[in-house]
Amino acid sequence: xxxxxxxxxxxxxxxxxxxxxxxxxxxxxxxxxxxxxxxxxxxxxxxxxxxxxxxxxxxxxxxxxxxxxxxxxxxxxxxxxxxxxxxxxxxxxxxxxxxxxxxxxxxxxxxxxxxxxxxxxxxxxxxxxxxxxxxxxxxxxxxxxxxxxxxxxxxxxxxxxxxxxxxxxxxxxxxxxxxxxxxxxxxxxxxxxxxxxxxxxxxxxxxxxxxxxxxxxxxxxxxxxxxxxxxxxxxxxxxxxxxxxxxxxxxxxxxxxxxxxxxxxxxxxxxxxxxxxxxxxxxxx
Amino acid sequence: xxxxxxxxxxxxxxxxxxxxxxxxxxxxxxxxxxxxxxxxxxxxxxxxxxxxxxxxxxxxxxxxxxxxxxxxxxxxxxxxxxxxxxxxxxxxxxxxxxxxxxxxxxxxxxxxxxxxxxxxxxxxxxxxxxxxxxxxxxxxxxxxxxxxxxxxxxxxxxxxxxxxxxxxxxxxxxxxxxxxxxxxxxxxxxxxxxxxxxxxxxxxxxxxxxxxxxxxxxxxxxxxxxxxxxxxxxxxxxxxxxxxxxxxxxxxxxxxxxxxxxxxxxxxxxxxxxxxxxxxxxxxxxxxxxxxxxxxxxxxxxxxxxxx
Numbered sequence: 001x002x003x004x005x006x007x008x009x010x011x012x013x014x015x016x017x018x019x020x021x022x023x024x025x026x027x028x029x030x031x032x033x034x035x036x037x038x039x040x041x042x043x044x045x046x047x048x049x050x051x052x053x054x055x056x057x058x059x060x061x062x063x064x065x066x067x068x069x070x071x072x073x074x075x076x077x078x079x080x081x082x083x084x085x086x087x088x089x090x091x092x093x094x095x096x097x098x099x100x101x102x103x104x105x106x107x108x109x110x111x112x113x114x115x116x117x118x119x120x121x122x123x124x125x126x127x128x129x130x131x132x133x134x135x136x137x138x139x140x141x142x143x144x145x146x147x148x149x150x151x152x153x154x155x156x157x158x159x160x161x162x163x164x165x166x167x168x169x170x171x172x173x174x175x176x177x178x179x180x181x182x183x184x185x186x187x188x189x190x191x192x193x194x195x196x197x198x199x200x201x202x203x204x205x206x207x208x209x210x211x212x213x214x215x216x217x218x219x220x221x222x223x224x225x226x227x228x229x230x231x232x233x234x235x236x237x238x239x240x241x242x243x244x245x246x247x248x249x250x251x252x253x254x255x256x257x258x259x260x261x262x263x264x265x266x267x268x269x270x271x272x273x274x275x276x277x278x279x280x281x282x283x284x285x
Numbered sequence: 286x287x288x289x290x291x292x293x294x295x296x297x298x299x300x301x302x303x304x305x306x307x308x309x310x311x312x313x314x315x316x317x318x319x320x321x322x323x324x325x326x327x328x329x330x331x332x333x334x335x336x337x338x339x340x341x342x343x344x345x346x347x348x349x350x351x352x353x354x355x356x357x358x359x360x361x362x363x364x365x366x367x368x369x370x371x372x373x374x375x376x377x378x379x380x381x382x383x384x385x386x387x388x389x390x391x392x393x394x395x396x397x398x399x400x401x402x403x404x405x406x407x408x409x410x411x412x413x414x415x416x417x418x419x420x421x422x423x424x425x426x427x428x429x430x431x432x433x434x435x436x437x438x439x440x441x442x443x444x445x446x447x448x449x450x451x452x453x454x455x456x457x458x459x460x461x462x463x464x465x466x467x468x469x470x471x472x473x474x475x476x477x478x479x480x481x482x483x484x485x486x487x488x489x490x491x492x493x494x495x496x497x498x499x500x501x502x503x504x505x506x507x508x509x510x511x512x513x514x515x516x517x518x519x520x521x522x523x524x525x526x527x528x529x530x531x532x533x534x535x536x537x538x539x540x541x542x543x544x545x546x547x548x549x550x551x552x553x554x555x556x557x558x559x560x561x562x563x564x565x566x567x568x569x570x571x572x573x574x575x576x577x578x579x580x581x582x583x584x585x586x587x588x589x590x591x592x593x
Binding site: 062066068110116121125129131136158162165168169 | 309330331333335336338340341343344345346347348349350351352353354356370371373374375378379380381
C-alpha cells in the first residue's frame, strides 16, 4: 500500500492527543520526564507519520527508516506514538517504569526492539544513527536514519565526534533533529553550558542545517521533506521548542524536567490539553 | 613459531573477509598497529577509518551491528575499553553484535609505558552481563577465536598482544569456546593462565615437574563465560590453585577464578599478575622480570606457594 502523508491539521490533533497520553502515563508511573517529552512530541509525530512512514506492520521491517532517540528520557513521547500507531496496546502505556514492563524508563531495545537501540546515557545516540547510516550506504539502500538529540546532551563530547565524522562519510541519509527546548536539569541551557550559535557551529562542520519552530507542524513537515534530498551532506534541523509545551504551568526551562504531576496537576494539565484537542478537531471538521 | 596475536587477527579477519561480506572493520587511527590494515587494503569498501574517536567508533559499530553487519572495532585495548559507558550502553545493553578487538594488552607492550598498557580491560569488560571475553594464547588459538567470533553474534572482547608469543598448540588443536584447555595434566596444583603468559607458565611448570611437583597447566582462553564447572573440579582434584595473567590481579582471571571457588570450593590460591600497580617503560623482557611474569618469576612464585 503506498504511503499517504497526513496533513498538518490531522497531525496536530494526533500530537495533542498524545500530549494527554504522556501526562497520563507519567502520572501513573509517578516518575519520568514530562518537559522533554512534551517539547518533542510535535517533531516526533510528523517524523513518525510522514517521514519514517511508520506503521504497526513495518515497525521491524528490514527496509524501514530508522529512528534513534538519543535523548532517551523523552521516551514517553515515543511510547505514545507506538500506542497510537498500534505497535503496542494503548493499555500498555500504564505499565511505564513498572517492574517487568517493556516500557523501561529509558529505551531498551532487547525488550522492545521497535526502539532500535538502548539509550539514556546521553550523547551516544548520534553515533549509533551514524553507524546505521553507514550500513545503509554499504547496502546501497534508500533507508534514511534520524536521531533526536536534546540540547543538554549536545554538550557531550561524543556528539562532537560524530558531528566531525558523519560528513567525512557523505552521510546524506542521516538527519539530526535537535529538540532545542532551552532547558536542562540544573537550569537554562544558556547558563549551564551554552551551545549557541548552534547553526554556525554545525554548518562549519559541513552539515546541511535548517532552523525551524519545532511546534509548527507544517514547518516541521517541510524541513523533514528537505532531508530526503541526497547531496552528499548530512542533515541537521535545529528545532526551537518549549519544554513542557502544551501545559501552561509546565512550560518552564527546568522545573518540569524530571518531575511528574500529582493528581490535581494531572487534572489541570489534561483540561488544558483537552482544549487544545477540541481546537485542533474543530479546525479539521 | 613466534607471532603476535594481533598479527594472527589481522591476517585471519582479512581471510574471512573474502567469504563473509557482512564483516566490516573499523579502526581509530591505529590500523598499522592493530593489523586491521591488512583487511583495509583488501576490502577498502568495508573498512572504516574512524579517526581518533573511540567513542564514536564504538557507537557507529553498534549502529552497523543493529543493521545486520558484523563489525570488528580495533584499537589499543586500554583506549577502547576505557570508553566503558559507550560499550556498556551502545554495545552490551543494546545487544549489538560488535567484536571489540583490543590489542597491546598488559605490561608486555614494553617501552611505551603505562598510558598505552591495558591492565584493567578484562576487569571492566567482565562486569557487563552478556559480554564474551576471549584471550588467545598463540597464533592458532587467535585465528580460531577470530573465526568463532565472526560466526557467533554477541557483544565480545578479544584481547591481543603487541609482542610475539610462542606456540603452545599444534595443528591438532581444536578451539572450544567457553571450555578450559588443559595443556598439562597434574595432581599437585593447577595453574590457570591466559594469553601472553601461557608459554612462560608451561616452561615454569616443566621445571617444577622436574623437581617432583606434579602441576597441571590449564589455558583459560575464554574468560567470560568462564568454565566454572572445570575450575571447581580442578580445584577439588589438586587442592592448590594458581592464576597467571598479564593484567592487574584485581578484576582479571585471578579474580574470576577466586569468585567461582570462594562460592563453590574454597581453595588456597596464588594470583600471579600485576599486583595493583601502574605499569612503566622498559623492554617487555625487563617488565616481565620486574612483574615476575617471566618463566623464572612464575616458577619461583609457584614453588614458594607449593612448599609454604
